[in-house]
Every structure is written in structure tokens, then in C-alpha cells.
Amino acid sequence: MATLPVIDLAEFSDQNQRKNMLEASRYWGCFRVINHSFPVDLQSQMKAAVTALFDLPADIKRRNADANLCTSGYVVSTPENPLYEGFGVYDASSLNDVDAFCSLLDTPIHVRETIKTYAQKSRELIVDIAMKLGEMMGLKDQNFGAWPCHFRFNKYNFTQDSVGSHGVQIHTDSGFLTLLKEDECVGGLEILDPVSGSFIEVDPLPGSFLVNFGDVGKAWSNGILCNVKHRVICKAAIPRFSVALFLLAPKDDKVESPPALIDSDHPRMYQTFTYDDYRKLRFSTELHGGEALSLLLM
Numbered sequence: 001m002a003t004l005p006v007i008d009l010a011e012f013s014d015q016n017q018r019k020n021m022l023e024a025s026r027y028w029g030c031f032r033v034i035n036h037s038f039p040v041d042l043q044s045q046m047k048a049a050v051t052a053l054f055d056l057p058a059d060i061k062r063r064n065a066d067a068n069l070c071t072s073g074y075v076v077s078t079p080e081n082p083l084y085e086g087f088g089v090y091d092a093s094s095l096n097d098v099d100a101f102c103s104l105l106d107t108p109i110h111v112r113e114t115i116k117t118y119a120q121k122s123r124e125l126i127v128d129i130a131m132k133l134g135e136m137m138g139l140k141d142q143n144f145g146a147w148p149c150h151f152r153f154n155k156y157n158f159t160q161d162s163v164g165s166h167g168v169q170i171h172t173d174s175g176f177l178t179l180l181k182e183d184e185c186v187g188g189l190e191i192l193d194p195v196s197g198s199f200i201e202v203d204p205l206p207g208s209f210l211v212n213f214g215d216v217g218k219a220w221s222n223g224i225l226c227n228v229k230h231r232v233i234c235k236a237a238i239p240r241f242s243v244a245l246f247l248l249a250p251k252d253d254k255v256e257s258p259p260a261l262i263d264s265d266h267p268r269m270y271q272t273f274t275y276d277d278y279r280k281l282r283f284s285t286e287l288h289g290g291e292a293l294s295l296l297l298m
């Protein structure tokens with residue numbers, strides 16, 4: 001069975017690591033990173049912080065209201081994803097926004113500090129990975145640091161009866177790039193092999209992060225990067241937690257391939273669109289697996 005490439009960021013000057021990252025981004029739309037700069041302790045502290053948030057009474061959790069389609073605040077099980085529960089924070093690149101989220105939920109000071117530090121460090125890591133990719137694609141001056149981020153904490157209320165059911169349905173992420181911290185104790189994430197058309201299980205690797213591209217990644221790169229389809233399946237009767245940071249789209253919200261990625265052999269594939277409009281399109285068409293992009297082809 002095919003396995004997901006693992007990229008060693010400490011060895012990134014090595015040509016093989018660079019080549020593997022670009023190839024994985026094109027083929028899978030996904031790879032794992034190890035030996036990154038993210039503090040290991042912070043990963044376990046964050047799991048404890050997120051667990052504490054989900055343990056709050058329902059009326060407090062609902063204070064994380066859904067401000068708009070982009071942020072999707074607190075979500076409790078839906079008919080499509082009955083085992084799922086999640087919090088959303090927008091814009092995670094603003095410490096004020098993260099602070100406001102914590103204030104709404106009356107989080108204790110140590111939980112607040114963990115969430116803020118995690119937001120900051122994971123944003124640094126996702127921007128660093130985006131810059132590395134940009135450089136490999138010949139776009140050294142692209143400033144991903146200004147792009148807004150959405151932060152999401154996921155809980156899957158898995159029970160014995162739910163083994164084999166979906167924790168979250170097949171989807172692509174709508175933004176550019178996602179940094180995912182899976183539950184290190186409970187597997188269940190599966191990604192689509194675009195050539196064989198079958199899903200492969202992605203087992204957690206302690207200390208690592210999963211990185212994947214979404215629909216903006218595919219459109220912005222003029223079809224070079226793959227927007228990976230993925231899902232979560234319940235494998236065991238243990239609650240599963242994950243934390244995702246989504247680097248969404250350019251600061252002005254306009255998604256358009258840079259001229260350097262367009263030539264006569266690779267004509268522009270997609271109309272220019274705004275991320276906000278694209279989210280609305282995905283929502284109204286209920287096309288959550290990247291299919292909505294085909295409505296924007298030139």
C-alpha cells in the first residue's frame with residue numbers, strides 16, 4: 001500500500017527532502033512533517049486545553065457563535081456528521097481574536113496561554129512551510145505571513161456503536177494549506193489516493209504534523225497542487241481530538257494564480273474569485289469535496 005511521505009524539516013537543505021515535498025504536494029496534496037521547530041510539550045498541553053474546552057457546559061460552548069460561514073463557530077453534531085463537535089476561531093493570526101475567543105469561554109489563564117502560544121507557533125510553522133513551497137515553485141517573494149488563518153478544534157464522540165461510521169464525511173479543506181495535529185492516541189484519518197481512487201489510513205506519528213492542501217491551494221497554484229480528499233472514520237470507542245490551523249487565502253481575499261505559474265503550456269485554469277464567495281458557493285451547492293472549483297474553470 002502507498003504510504004504518505006514524511007518530510008524532515010531539519011534536513012530541508014537536502015535536495016531529496018525538497019523534491020519529496022513538492023512531489024507529495026502535487027500527487028497526494030498532503031505530507032507529514034517531522035523535526036519542525038514546534039515545541040513538543042505544547043502539543044500535549046494543547047490536547048489537555050482542548051479537552052477542557054469540550055468538557056465545558058453546553059451553554060458556555062455555544063457562546064462561540066457562528067459569526068459567518070468562514071469561521072463556523074461552535075458546531076454540535078449535524079445529520080451529516082453526528083459524532084462531530086467543533087470550535088472555530090477566526091482570525092487565528094490575531095492574538096486579540098484568540099484572546100476574545102478565550103474570554104467568551106471564561107477559560108482559565110493557563111488554558112488561554114496554551115491556546116495563544118499554540119496559535120502563534122502553529123502559524124509560524126504553516127507560514128514557513130508555505131514559504132518553502134512557494135520558493136520551490138519559483139515564487140520566492142510571496143508573503144504568506146499576511147494571509148488570514150482559521151483555527152479549529154475537533155472532537156469526535158466515538159463509542160462502541162459508532163465503530164466503522166464517519167467521524168467527518170469526505171471533504172476537501174476550502175483554504176490554501178492546513179496544519180493538522182491529529183490525536184496521537186486515536187487514528188481514523190484517511191486520505192484519497194487520487195490515482196487508485198481508494199482511501200488510505202494515515203496512522204498518527206507522535207510529535208509530527210500533517211500538512212494538506214485545500215481548494216484555494218489547487219486554484220491559486222493553477223492546478224499544480226492537489227486538494228486532497230479526506231475523511232475520519234471511527235476505529236475505536238475512544239473520543240478523538242484534533243487541532244487544525246487553516247491558512248486560508250491572500251489578505252485581500254482574491255484568489256488568482258500568480259503570473260509566474262501561467263504560460264502557453266499552462267494557461268490560466270480558474271477565474272479570479274474571492275475566498276468568501278467560494279465558501280458561499282461550496283455551502284449553497286453542498287459540494288464539499290472540491291467539486292465546486294469546476295464551476296470556476298475558465
Ligand SMILES: O=C(O)CCC(=O)C(=O)O
Nearest residue numbers: 154173182189232242244
Ligand atoms: O480530525 C482530523 O484528523 C481531520 C480534521 C479535518 O479534516 C478538518 O478539520 O478539516
Ligand SMILES: [Fe+2]
Nearest residue numbers: 171172173230
Ligand atoms: Fe479537513
